[in-house]
Amino acid sequence: MGWRDRGVQVKTPEQVAVMRRAGLVVGRTLEMVRELARPGLTTGELDAAAEAHIRQLGATPSFLGYHGFTGSLCVSVNDEVVHGIPGGRVLSEGDLVSIDCGAIVDGWHGDAAITIALGDVPEEVATLMRVTEEAMWRGIAAARPGGRVTDISHAVETHVRAAGRYGILEDYTGHGIGSEMHQAPDVPNYGKPGRGPRLVPGLALAVEPMVTLGSAEVDLLDDDWTVVTHDGSWAAHSEHTFTLTPDGGTWVLTALDGGKVVLESLGVTYGGD
Structure with missing residues (x-):
């Protein structure tokens, strides 16, 4: 699915409100796992705790069973960039x-x-x-009604490139999200602005830079899921789901505060409740 694809799903305010509920489950689960994670635990133990937490909050894990994936989290360690399968690895x-x-x-x-x-x-x-998380926020902040998807891409890349000699994954991108976890359009983390589908209220996107300390070249392990850096350099990954609201604001659906603090610090109108 290329980022030029059309047929994006635009949500009603009522549908966005349900996505906010899902986003809060995700945000609260990530905070729980952040507090739980420590040396000596296995990635599988983190996953089991996350699944229980998601279900206790009345939601269903998106990842579990997705194309055969066996976890409720992706847990990727050190040179693993994304899609690490939780299991017996001890942190x-x-x-x-x-x-x-x-x-x-x-x-x-x-x-x-x-x-x-x-x-x-x-x-x-x-x-x-820090650079990876900041780049995600700069990408979200670049989204404006009437703009284009690669306005986000350009903002992500610009921030990373200005910070140093980092690798930015190109074959793995952000994405549209809604009634499916992955939808059109793709949201690359690099590129020129002003391209791709137009940004409109009700379009929900997941912005997720994946940045390495070395080369952007990656390999896929034999499990057909785990993506690792080719040169063994360590990597970071940061992601939020957001939408633009009818009043022209931005609402980060997976941030516990809706993104209010960071968005306003970047001069962006907050559009949440």
């Missing part, structure tokens, strides 16, 4: 852990990811985490 002090979570409420999806460090990490790793 260690100093690990860099990307945690991606999705949830469904009444048929509507939320999707977000965070990257956390377990204990002390080198300064370059801490900076990588």
